[in-house]
Amino acid sequence: MKVKQISVFLENKCGRLAQVTQILAENDINIRALSLADTMDFGILRIIVNDVEKASNVLRSAGYTLGETDVVAVEVPDRPGGLANILSPLWRAGLDVGYMYAFVQSSGENAIMIFRFEDPDKAIEVLKGSSVRILSGKEVYQL
Amino acid sequence: MIWNEKYECMSRGDIEELQLGRLKAIIHTVYEKIPFYKNSFDRVEVKPGDIKSLSDLTKFPFITKSDLREGYPFKMFAVPMQDIVRIHSSSGTTGKPVVAGYTRKDIDTWAELMARTLVCAGATGNDIIQNAYGYGLFTGGLGFHYGGERIGATVIPASGGNTMRQVMMMQDFGSTVLTATPSYSLYIGEVAAEMGVDIRELPLRLGVLGAEPWSDSMRKEIEGKLNIDALDIYGLTEVIGPGVSVECEEKDGLHIFEDHFITEIVDPDTGESLPYGETGELVFTTLTKEAFPVIRFRTKDITSLNPDPCECGRTLVRMARISGRSDDMLIIRGVNVFPSQIESILMNMEEAEPHYELVVDKRGVLDELELRVEVSESIFSDEIGKLEAIQSKIQNEIESVLGISLKVTLVEPKTIERSEGKAKRVKDLRAKE
Numbered sequence: 001m002k003v004k005q006i007s008v009f010l011e012n013k014c015g016r017l018a019q020v021t022q023i024l025a026e027n028d029i030n031i032r033a034l035s036l037a038d039t040m041d042f043g044i045l046r047i048i049v050n051d052v053e054k055a056s057n058v059l060r061s062a063g064y065t066l067g068e069t070d071v072v073a074v075e076v077p078d079r080p081g082g083l084a085n086i087l088s089p090l091w092r093a094g095l096d097v098g099y100m101y102a103f104v105q106s107s108g109e110n111a112i113m114i115f116r117f118e119d120p121d122k123a124i125e126v127l128k129g130s131s132v133r134i135l136s137g138k139e140v141y142q143l
Numbered sequence: 144m145i146w147n148e149k150y151e152c153m154s155r156g157d158i159e160e161l162q163l164g165r166l167k168a169i170i171h172t173v174y175e176k177i178p179f180y181k182n183s184f185d186r187v188e189v190k191p192g193d194i195k196s197l198s199d200l201t202k203f204p205f206i207t208k209s210d211l212r213e214g215y216p217f218k219m220f221a222v223p224m225q226d227i228v229r230i231h232s233s234s235g236t237t238g239k240p241v242v243a244g245y246t247r248k249d250i251d252t253w254a255e256l257m258a259r260t261l262v263c264a265g266a267t268g269n270d271i272i273q274n275a276y277g278y279g280l281f282t283g284g285l286g287f288h289y290g291g292e293r294i295g296a297t298v299i300p301a302s303g304g305n306t307m308r309q310v311m312m313m314q315d316f317g318s319t320v321l322t323a324t325p326s327y328s329l330y331i332g333e334v335a336a337e338m339g340v341d342i343r344e345l346p347l348r349l350g351v352l353g354a355e356p357w358s359d360s361m362r363k364e365i366e367g368k369l370n371i372d373a374l375d376i377y378g379l380t381e382v383i384g385p386g387v388s389v390e391c392e393e394k395d396g397l398h399i400f401e402d403h404f405i406t407e408i409v410d411p412d413t414g415e416s417l418p419y420g421e422t423g424e425l426v427f428t429t430l431t432k433e434a435f436p437v438i439r440f441r442t443k444d445i446t447s448l449n450p451d452p453c454e455c456g457r458t459l460v461r462m463a464r465i466s467g468r469s470d471d472m473l474i475i476r477g478v479n480v481f482p483s484q485i486e487s488i489l490m491n492m493e494e495a496e497p498h499y500e501l502v503v504d505k506r507g508v509l510d511e512l513e514l515r516v517e518v519s520e521s522i523f524s525d526e527i528g529k530l531e532a533i534q535s536k537i538q539n540e541i542e543s544v545l546g547i548s549l550k551v552t553l554v555e556p557k558t559i560e561r562s563e564g565k566a567k568r569v570k571d572l573r574a575k576e
Contacts, residue, residue, distance in 0.1 A: 011554055011558070039531065042518075042530070044530070065520055067520065067525050116525070
């Protein structure tokens with residue numbers, strides 16, 4: 001049920017993000033979801049792509065420092081309380097969210113949220129007990 | 144154990160008397176036999192007869208590595224070529240190498256000094272010494288070889304490289320002493336692990352390690368990973384090779400064999416002599432070498448001297464572990480900073496040793512120090528907080544050790560310039576005055 005996310009270390013310099021996306025484009029890799037966290041000096045680009053292995057290989061051989069992390073993708077109903085219903089059981093179970101980001105799928109109705117947990121397996125277990133839908137890696141890569 | 148009690152445990156008065164007699168002789172010799180010295184003494188109007196006491200040596204000019212290079216290949220020899228039985232040389236990465244010649248007596252002196260070195264480090268005639276210093280023009284291989292044979296140990300002339308075979312010999316021959324560079328000893332440990340050999344369980348008990356600067360934290364790493372005692376030795380081609388100084392089991396400074404070498408500490412900028420205990424550049428005068436004597440050779444190595452007798456019984460002056468080089472020493476807001484201090488802090492981190500570079504610049508009138516550290520996959524995290532924690536950990540530790548503030552910047556891999564041979568660790572952007 002976990003989704004592989006690639007994170008890339010980037011210096012806060014002009015054109016770094018453009019270069020990464022250019023490399024992915026040249027290798028016919030599609031970005032499904034993306035978030036960028038940054039400080040004064042550096043940023044971490046987190047991406048979910050249609051071909052994790054290929055993306056890792058091409059970025060690594062271009063000299064980037066990468067990490068692969070297991071994250072959890074959850075479908076969030078587009079109505080008041082949608083996100084709260086997901087977070088409450090996690091909070092009660094004592095699980096911290098490292099970070100999260102959202103994207104909307106092309107078919108449209110519900111948003112998909114990507115969560116980073118210290119212990120993704122435990123989080124999945126908790127979420128399975130509630131009524132939310134967890135997306136598998138395969139589903140997310142092929143959205 | 145002490146190999147030569149007579150010369151390693153003399154009183155200060157006796158050693159100085161011995162040095163003075165030998166100094167007078169060698170100053171005469173170089174003046175008569177080597178034109179370079181005659182010219183340089185004449186230029187500042189000093190004569191061999193001016194040596195009345197040891198302190199008179201400071202009136203004589205220094206000699207530098209580039210002076211020695213100018214003499215390439217044989218102009219700095221004091222004896223005719225038929226008396227030279229061996230040639231060694233420095234690596235010459237930055238130009239022509241320095242060529243060292245040895246007479247038969249020099250080879251004998253060197254073996255004696257290496258015997259003292261090995262015994263001081265804790266080796267005995269019962270040891271099996273695996274000598275992984277390179278054999279060839281480099282002084283390390285043959286220097287250790289002769290010393291090991293002199294004390295009656297079994298010497299394996301393994302030389303450097305072929306690391307799987309090194310591990311195999313350690314297992315099959317039961318080597319008890321490893322002589323190598325510190326970094327190579329760690330590498331042997333890694334290869335052993337890859338081969339599925341638990342090096343900690345082998346008979347190896349002692350490493351006599353040198354030929355490159357290393358830190359106390361690296362010592363701990365080697366001792367832990369190889370389950371040995373790791374002792375530091377110091378030497379240089381220009382002086383004799385290995386066999387200049389070595390630690391004893393107290394690990395409290397390296398004993399310099401003063402009956403053969405006079406050591407001074409000078410201010411690297413002014414060349415002025417500094418008293419015992421003060422940190423400065425190490426300067427050597429050889430007292431007994433026949434073929435290739437040097438008078439006041441500036442090593443650019445930074446250390447201090449301690450004349451107090453050691454717990455081990457030796458009275459020889461001790462030099463502190465080399466803390467850096469005068470040529471890469473930085474003065475930041477009045478504080479002396481050696482890249483090796485920073486390296487030692489980085490080595491202490493659990494993560495693999497990162498590539499780093501120091502950048503010094505001025506903001507207004509104040510010097511600013513920036514440490515740029517490459518982010519390898521072993522320290523990278525997808526969480527900002529964890530990367531910032533590494534950043535501030537490095538920063539706090541360096542600030543507490545050096546007593547100066549600095550900025551730590553994480554940079555992408557391969558963005559720090561690689562140089563062939565010795566790494567360039569410092570970029571000083573302050574305008575030179």
